[in-house]
Amino acid sequence: MVDPRKRVLVTGGAAGIGRAIAARFLAEGARVAICDADRGAVEAFACEFPDAISAAADVTSEQEMATFLEEVEAVWGGVDVVCANAGTGGPAGPIENLSYAEWQRCIATNVHGCFLTCRWAARLMKSQESGLIVMTSSTAGIMGYPLRSPYAAAKWAVVGMTKTLAMELGPFGVRVNAVCPGAVEGPRMERVIANEAAARGESEEAVRQSYVTGVSMKTWVQAEDIANSIFFLASDAGRKISGQILAIDGHTETLA
Structure with missing residues (x-):
């Protein structure tokens, strides 16, 4: 079980995997804060x-x-679980057809977002000598x-x-892991x-089928599968899992 007093922050938390993570912790009574770039999804x-910070x-x-992050810190004073989940x-x-602007946007959301989130989390977690950071990578990672x-x-x-921060923060009792979702069924994957x-x-159906044939279990992943795995990492049963x-x-x- 996860301590219901835990303070859990999720970026990209209003939809998809992030929403499933937030909902999983909220269902167990944890305090949750989310942010998302999609204002409509946040609303x-x-x-x-309504009890979550959004x-x-x-x-x-x-x-x-x-x-x-300053708002969350002002309300909670610290944080126990941070899911740096926002991505695109x-x-x-082919690389020769891609624009530099497209490259920059993708790197910024997936990497810079993790940096800004983890920089804040590291400061708080080091001072309290506890905490868990989970970053969302991908099988593409x-x-x-x-x-x-x-x-x-x-x-x-x-x-x-993830590997580097696990080394940096481990001596302070802070764990850092990454989850690598496969093909998660939902609107984002359809895009x-x-x-x-x-x-x-090729046709969309042919591409859709390739995501199943390339997986040993021949199945799609659900957002709840990712949420359940992170919930386990945050539980006492996962207390020695880091890096x-x-x-x-x-x-x-x-x-391919």
Whole structure:
């Protein structure tokens, strides 16, 4: 079980995986704060979960994140679990066809957002000598991913950050792990499939099917699968797990 007094912060928490994480902890009575760049999704989240702290904030904006994180710190005084989850799929296509602006946007959301979130979490957790940080990487962070070079590069960077921060913060009683979701069923993945289909010159159905055939268990992942794994990491049963890269994907054999 997770201590219901735990203070849990989730970036990109108003939809998809982030929302599932927030809902899982809220169901157990934990205190939860989320931010998301999608203002409409934040408003919908706030209506459903009025006891949670929720804010519209872009993880690539140092000022917006500072405002959100300062509010959370003022209310809670500290934090126990931080899920640096916000991300974007980025563009699809051969690298020679991608613009520098597309590259920068993908790296900023997936990497800079983790940096701003973890920098704040590290300060608080070191002072309280406890805490858990979980970053959302991807199976693309442990494998090559043709036609998705910005996304793969960003998610590999998240893995490197996870390993490094586990070393930096471990002596202070702070654990750092990353989860690597596979193909998570939902609207976000449908957008990814559409982009990849256009880049490959294939039908969306063919691309959709490739995500199943490339997985040993021949199945999609649900957002709740990711949330349940993070909930375990935050429980007493996971208290010695740190520096680990946990793939939750039914075993991806290939992304090619």
